[in-house]
Amino acid sequence: MTVGGNSLTDTAEHPLQTLDRVVIRFAGDSGDGMQLTGDRFTSVSALFGNDLSTLPDYPAEIRAPAGTLAGVSAFQVSIADHDILTPGDAPNVLVAMNPAALKANLKDLLSGGTILVNVDAFDERNLVKAGYEANPLTDDSLAGYTVYEVPMTSLTLEAAKPTGAKPRDAERSKNFFALGLVSWMYTRPVEDTLQWIAARFAKTPTVAESNALAFKAGYNFGETAELFDSAYEVKPTHFDPGTYTNISGNTAIAWGLVAAGQLANLPVFLGSYPITPASDILHELSKHKNFGVRTMQAEDEIAGVGAALGAAFGGHLGVTTTSGPGVVLKSETIGLAVSMELPLVIIDIQRGGPSTGLPTKTEQADLLLAVYGRHGESPLPVVAAKTPSDCFFAAIEAVRIAVKYRTPVILLSDGYLANGTEPWRLPAVEDLPEISAPFTTEPNGTDAAGNPVYLPFLRDPETLARPWAVPGTPGLEHRIGGLEKSDPTGNISYDPANHEHMVRTRAAKVAGIAKDIPPVEVDDQEGAELLVLGWGSTYGSIGAAVAAARAGGRKVAQAHLTHLSPFPANLGEVLSRYRRVIVPEMNLGQLSRMVRAEFLVDARAVSKVQGQPFKASEIQAAIDEALESLQSEARA
Amino acid sequence: MTVGGNSLTDTAEHPLQTLDRVVIRFAGDSGDGMQLTGDRFTSVSALFGNDLSTLPDYPAEIRAPAGTLAGVSAFQVSIADHDILTPGDAPNVLVAMNPAALKANLKDLLSGGTILVNVDAFDERNLVKAGYEANPLTDDSLAGYTVYEVPMTSLTLEAAKPTGAKPRDAERSKNFFALGLVSWMYTRPVEDTLQWIAARFAKTPTVAESNALAFKAGYNFGETAELFDSAYEVKPTHFDPGTYTNISGNTAIAWGLVAAGQLANLPVFLGSYPITPASDILHELSKHKNFGVRTMQAEDEIAGVGAALGAAFGGHLGVTTTSGPGVVLKSETIGLAVSMELPLVIIDIQRGGPSTGLPTKTEQADLLLAVYGRHGESPLPVVAAKTPSDCFFAAIEAVRIAVKYRTPVILLSDGYLANGTEPWRLPAVEDLPEISAPFTTEPNGTDAAGNPVYLPFLRDPETLARPWAVPGTPGLEHRIGGLEKSDPTGNISYDPANHEHMVRTRAAKVAGIAKDIPPVEVDDQEGAELLVLGWGSTYGSIGAAVAAARAGGRKVAQAHLTHLSPFPANLGEVLSRYRRVIVPEMNLGQLSRMVRAEFLVDARAVSKVQGQPFKASEIQAAIDEALESLQSEARA
Amino acid sequence: MTDVAPPTTKKDWSSDQEVRWCPGCGDYSILTAVQMLMPELNVRRENTVFVSGIGCSSRFPYYMNTYGMHSIHGRAPAIATGLAVARPDLDVWVITGDGDGLSIGGNHLIHALRRNVNLTILLFNNQIYGLTKGQYSPTSEVGKVTKSTPFGSVDWPFNPLSLALGAEATFVARTHDLDRKHMMETFRRAHEHKGAAFVEIFQNCNVFNDGAFEQITAKDNRSHMLIPLEHGRPIRFGPDGEKGVALDGQGRAAIVNVADVGEDALVVHDEKRPEPGLAFMLTRLSHGPYEPTPIGVFRAVERPTYGDQIQRQLLDAQSRSGPGDLAKLLSSGSTWEV
């Protein structure tokens, strides 16, 4: 049997077990290339036709000290033969490249799960660094698991010998050894990975070669070592026919913005300042200059949003991307956009807070900031994405509202969506929503003397949107600013009644968007008295939990909000249909607070603030608890 | 009869009518000195023993074009022989120095009220500038009022002749003519004003002389002209015995901070950036360097709060003052203070928003910003002042909470409190609350090896406050920052469970302050089903409205919040006692929203967003409406 | 925009809004100078935008009958950068004050300068915060007694031109509000400059800082106290040109009597010198508006503008990859068919 052809997948000598789903976590040092390994495994699985979901998890340091807990970087991927919503609560398989990786991740592993360790790394020094007093491989502490000790480092060095690479360099290929081994275990096709290695490392042929050799060695090790009882297969999912790609939330947002620019026929202008986990949107958009996309890495967040606002005044689709610490810095400028009523899209990829917090971890604690975080009465629409691929549509929706209503819009995503991936069936371009962004080019009023004039605050009676006349348009010269404006001239006005009128009109404009967004849909169940209401990235976990609860005979309804401000018009009615509403959120209860204030409904938060997405089981437990409390209330 | 002695007050030739209250508004061009005139009238009335309340109102421009509506500056003062709470809904008397002043203010005047106009200013040019098509003095449009046309300019010029001043200069004394005239009308003592003129203009004797002459001329004009039927007197109020001063909210805050520094035995450090209407706190504090108060005019708001936080780390009482646009800029640094748990006081003198809004006008629309306006879960206490003199105590309370709990605290005031004044009985220094701010000077824990160490996040079990060890203390060297901290070492931690623990602990610390603040007091009335709940500067208007409603036979209870986060522990219980709760606020319903979310009580906002405080009558109308709706519900 | 704009007059450039500065404020004469200059520039009103921050000076855009934005405090250079990059066809002017531009907005200003964004930046320096009623500013002299510094300020001031040169500015100039001709000429040069043109204008705030520049700008003092810079000419001043500026071999600049040293010893002004060293030295000649102070164009060199280069990258990308094709973008990752 030769390595390198698809014949490798024919593992005649080992029995092949079929699984419907498996959750694998690759864990190692920051420098061990675990993100790359996980990404690669994901890609072949996607090509293979599995449904999948991923969860990268890495430290805030670029490369924290080797061997320490702080330096552990992990990538979890779940592959399945059916539609899945989350990267899985607990891994079935943990690949641990060193003791620290084992220690940091063991607690999450399914009991009875499988551990593949790089036994070469379990030396005294690394054990101490990881804080182990005894070697876990020998002290029986792993008794509840199936442990495979694989000398990954030495086998990699051995495999790479033909390349002549120095051991220090060759050793770096050991993640490909691990990838090869896991690829064998789950009967992944290998050709694609070998091609990918060749292309990716084309500039450093020695590295390419040693990675390929390590990969093959890992694969063959699985095949030939007597260690493993069997290999597994996870059959392809039934997908609707179409072209699929595996997409992360940040890429989806970037592409959504490019698409929105095309749909609205507006050039995209991104003013941004790098910040984790939002920077990748800047990186991605920077590549697409042929779409007329201008990206500017500004001196800070204030300048980023300022430049976007300046571009919006000039008739561009002004966008700024950031995370929490950047949102607060941008708030003053966002308030100016509220006051001037110019379209602007602010994208907040939420991360753990407060302050610098947990910059590489996920959280949903900027919702109230988005809705209320500006001085004065400065309402604006807020939209949230729920899955990585939904980020594409959420970005288009944010743009649609911004340009139609001439208002800043905040789009919320989070670190989990940003870096997580899922297979996405590419939409047909002609099916994407239309976005109308007409510029005003003619005077829209007359002055006292009957001369035609431009009234920048003469609104569309339907949308309450003001006209958008851009510099370069003769005859419509006008000035706008942050002082209160007289309706409809836009001249400065300190008139008390005008101020109240303008404050209420701006609020009415935003509230009126409720008429223009879809009603919230309920995934209802006959007889359900409990509604699980969610927003943002909890979608997957809630869905999985609800499915599991129903499978367990519980009656539960589920609804998920894309629009947080204004709420869909039917939300109050929906909430009133249930005896109990729970709101799982990665915060201390922000949507629940908004819903309580708005509808006087006793919505109860189910909070998790750990920098990690909910496990479906956690939400399931909350569902059970809510149902029990309803029952005991009924009994009482 | 001679001018210049108290004998002037003996106005034997005119009947003297006694009033219990009068509301006077001085209005003129920005350059006409109306604020000074109003201030002066206020001072003599305070000295005379009236209760009083004032409302300055001026344009955002330093000196808007003379004669135009935009340039009108006004000062309203109410004086009474009894305890009053507001500067009055509608003036009884309007002093209008030019047509624009008349036009801008007439609509507020009580119908049948008195108008004193400077008839000299009613020439064609000024009428056109003010936008009058016909002269209101001659076209009968003022028929419903008592109008006195006084040639103030020419009489002033005449009076000032002996000084030899050029007419252009002498004319500037005409506000003193007006002051003299009104002083006569309301039998104010004159000696004090003459002394004040001499002192204030000591450096420019000619100006002093012409002001004094104009003042006397005005006084004498009232005395001798046949125009006026009578003079009026407003008897002194019954005040509790003590020493009184007339104080504005901004001065009271500045003094409160000085006092708090003394009480806590901490040097005050103010880092600030000028902004209307907060700048005067910076100005006032800058004078008191002998108290060890350091003030720094920073390069911007971010630097202002940053410097204050740096000083707090160094063991000073760090304070920053600003208004809405500054608060949003400071939010990131406030979040850092939340995370590092250092004491810091942020003072927001709210003004009309959004954006630059109405910078010289009042508003209460930063409440939700104060409570929710930071990324991540970053709770902090919020305190609001209710009257100008209460600003003193509110500042002390904000400091008390900040240093006791090692937390940033936001203190809310607004433009109305900032510039408004009221008589204040000086507290005895020994009656002021104690503030304890002990620095930790010894290690508070031991490390694994048993060596004494400092654990910066080892909390007081009661308050949950962490220790405060300042640089210069040997042996307690430690590092803090904005990344999540391990409990209790303060070292960086990405541990999921620790993060949730810290997020919840910070929230519990702030929530726990509810135990340490007074319960909200209710001014109840037997049988009242309606509660009027307020916060901040609406106190006076609500009080006046409730008193009036009761006088009209209505049953109403009133409660006013000083603590907005956390709420007083008994608030939920208090709200549950009433069938209806209304919340008058100068915003679109911010406190009502918080109360609804917290207590699921159908609290209804009574909103006014006009850059002007509520009139008592407006709130009274809302009370009537609420009571009627209760009745009709009862009938239904 | 190479076409010829229709002729206009000052009135065409004046908006219908009432000017609301204090009577006597230096801002009026600057407004007049700009409104009088515009008809001479062969530009169109609709292609002209004034962007300002907050301050008395920042009310300026309301008075220009062009497109305009009165933004927020300190942020005008950032906002204008976005506009200028998005719309290279526009003429974008930035109006700012010493507080707006050098205090809260200092960072945006220096970054706009280093990037060489195509902006004409007029900084109204009255050495005071006017709009907030008289606090000291980052250009106020040490010891200044103001509302916020009752015992005198203790901060050393910026020299706006030194700062601009330290920030890699390509065009740096100074003028004052009492000389309309000089203002117009300086603004014209700034407008002609491709890239970020920075002009400091000494402006009198007669309410809060009256006479700040009187010692050098008053009619009678000018010839003694202002050192006009002219490209290619030895730097001379004084009623009869009897004074000049010379450098020694150790790089010390000094004011000299021409009679003592001879004209050949004088520095010949060279605004086009690639290195800003000389221009910087000239900004250091005077330590405040009470010593002989250079005015005019200190530096005017060419460097590609930020916007042009961004534009060039767009065009390059389009000629390389063709105009964007959305369907192609969506399938640009690794895809598979089901």
Next chain:
Amino acid sequence: MTDVAPPTTKKDWSSDQEVRWCPGCGDYSILTAVQMLMPELNVRRENTVFVSGIGCSSRFPYYMNTYGMHSIHGRAPAIATGLAVARPDLDVWVITGDGDGLSIGGNHLIHALRRNVNLTILLFNNQIYGLTKGQYSPTSEVGKVTKSTPFGSVDWPFNPLSLALGAEATFVARTHDLDRKHMMETFRRAHEHKGAAFVEIFQNCNVFNDGAFEQITAKDNRSHMLIPLEHGRPIRFGPDGEKGVALDGQGRAAIVNVADVGEDALVVHDEKRPEPGLAFMLTRLSHGPYEPTPIGVFRAVERPTYGDQIQRQLLDAQSRSGPGDLAKLLSSGSTWEV
């Protein structure tokens, strides 16, 4: 603090926290230089505070066994200003990066410099954003290809020292991460300076911008490419001092062969020159780390510090009006008795 601090060793200044930079990062050698210098400075750990912003470099305070604050991005100079003004008894160091200090924090930096706040500011210039994984920074060279500039950056970079001098800095110096002795000497001078001392450190980021300074700082290149500045000495460099810096009468600085012009024609370095013109010219000698580049102390002049003057005003006020008396303050307005 004139007392003698007890003797310490490098170890005393090292905290128990694991250093978490990438292996090979230039930050390590800077940390070592500081930790080795501290015992020589006669200062106490408890009186020493390191304040930083955000960035790889800004993790520095965690590794010093002193008081420290790892604050937020760009704000360290502002926070440190408050601390230094409040507590003049402390030794306050600021640690910042080229992004932290010159991009988002540029304004606070230039204001701290002009105010001459008593701070020792170390700017780790690696010409890249390290912590956010490799975007270009305001000191990156034009054309730099990074994650955010796949077609090359188009912004002209700052020269940090020119900017500092334009911002009225009283102490300006440069060193690099490969020369511990030079670092220690430069940091010592900076620490000695009363007021704001600004030090740029060329620092290698071996992950995202490896070798950025190699052309001038690699052992073999130093003698050709680094121009050491020594006060009072003619500026010479080269393996045998065969090169030097000279100025012409028009203020043009140039690198010359000493043999051609004679030593007397060289500029004699004068860090104490009140005017920053010469120092500024020296910062312009090199346009990037691939030309002969001066290192050492460019400028070191005395000017009252911001904190000292604020302190003086407090003391003056106290000696004038006596210590504050609260009851007196409350009755300082016009009062009346009832």
